[in-house]
Amino acid sequence: MSAPVYVSVVGAGSATDEEYERAREIGRLVAERGGVVVCGGLGGVMEAAARGAAEAGGVALGVLPDEDRSRANPYVTYAVASGVGQARNLAVVATGDVVVAVGGEYGTLSEVGLAGKVGRRVVSLGSWDVGDHVVRAASAEEAVERAFSLLREEGQGPASR
Amino acid sequence: MSAPVYVSVVGAGSATDEEYERAREIGRLVAERGGVVVCGGLGGVMEAAARGAAEAGGVALGVLPDEDRSRANPYVTYAVASGVGQARNLAVVATGDVVVAVGGEYGTLSEVGLAGKVGRRVVSLGSWDVGDHVVRAASAEEAVERAFSLLREEGQGPASR
């Protein structure tokens, strides 16, 4: 059995209904492919991605900005309390092999930038489309398909365990 | 089913044989009680704690200082690449409900201090015994027993999910 792929799903803490359902489907599809979902552990897109993973019987890691785990959304399988505030955005993208961005505000923009800085590709679903490391997708299904195919292109199953 | 307790196991990246075996037993005992082991993800005590958890069929989270997951020891169930260097010590202790320290050098000392700062109790097994938040144990078994009883005293199962 090979090590799982980790997919970071990033987006705003307050999501529209459409964003929420998209992130939930992304979480579900990643889990169905055996991947681990990584998110920021709070609400909105973060909650939806974790929820989708949980509903498919998969695993979602939530990396919180806080000094304890109490604010983790109820769908996170395992929560990490980073204690470093918004610097946890670095941990969220660095933990993934690839990043999927759904909608999002400035925090998400910082994650797209940090992903590029640490060499992760980003699939944007209605999110920021800035930088050569970003590709677009038009649906949750396409986003997950592109995320996994980007990893294959890079000759990585999971780039790292 | 209630949320699991998280126990952070901290100690040096190079462990003596005795420290390694103690940390491994701690990992095993925490897992047997249904707890999640949290560690720094690298070698020595960190590896041993994760190994013990894995051997008991449990879960070990490894929070690395690095920008990717590649250096995680092979026993970590899920690795988090924090990207923040030694500041990840804060994440390791903040993620746990309680901390067990086995041997250890200056990094471990910083974790004992950070644990106190964020309000976590520490059980020291041949490690730093500094601060009112630290209690001593003489064996792996006693260390785990004390860790769980400290949590009960605080009226917490898991202080937070």
Add this chain to the structure above:
Amino acid sequence: MSAPVYVSVVGAGSATDEEYERAREIGRLVAERGGVVVCGGLGGVMEAAARGAAEAGGVALGVLPDEDRSRANPYVTYAVASGVGQARNLAVVATGDVVVAVGGEYGTLSEVGLAGKVGRRVVSLGSWDVGDHVVRAASAEEAVERAFSLLREEGQGPASR
């Protein structure tokens, strides 16, 4: 005497000649207005901004990703070794009252995002133009003018000391 305004100047560690000269002029102009220049402490745009400030007799703070100050460029007046790797980008923008971005790659993009997250306006001089918190400038002089006028609009001298 009122507290100085802090202006964060962000951009890539490898700058084109044009970017270098622009950042140097920005550093000089900020210092001439009594402002403190904040940068990432390394080369390229970071060096140029610090150099401009130093050449005008002003002060440049350099916030490094490293665990010591040894890589600070020679023009930094005071260096801070953050120890947190790329998470120091948060410190660079959070320390400023306003941010000026000159050219730049993914690290700069992350700074533009983090600036928005912590409520700082950004003036882009040939840099990322993404988000409602970003305004454009066509020259170093205009960039500094806009930075200071954004602060006046917000009713802040320095938002904080």
Add this chain to the structure above:
Amino acid sequence: MSAPVYVSVVGAGSATDEEYERAREIGRLVAERGGVVVCGGLGGVMEAAARGAAEAGGVALGVLPDEDRSRANPYVTYAVASGVGQARNLAVVATGDVVVAVGGEYGTLSEVGLAGKVGRRVVSLGSWDVGDHVVRAASAEEAVERAFSLLREEGQGPASR
């Protein structure tokens, strides 16, 4: 003119009168020797050290846990808003060439540990005396004398700029 030595002064945010006066004298003595004082930027020992430096016409850097500079004590010459919470303790000790600890609670203990981790010696004035990298002093004067002599022993003026 050679680069200045940076001396990190650490201790609790609430200081006794004796601790406050000791930290203030340390700040003054460091500044009189041409050194830069580095502190955590808030109250208690942090304020006192900055105050002493300022009263002697010197410079004090304050590295805050916060996302803006507003809580910096009024004696800090230049404030840095790290944004990373308690992880800024790493920045405080990593920025210094040597560390002086005055009294202090768990945060200070973490700084003593982190100092050891990143290779900085610590002079303890009524503070934690744990680890081979710590030497004791009985007065502010002796603490500063020992701090500078430790640096000379290491063959460093400033270990790094």
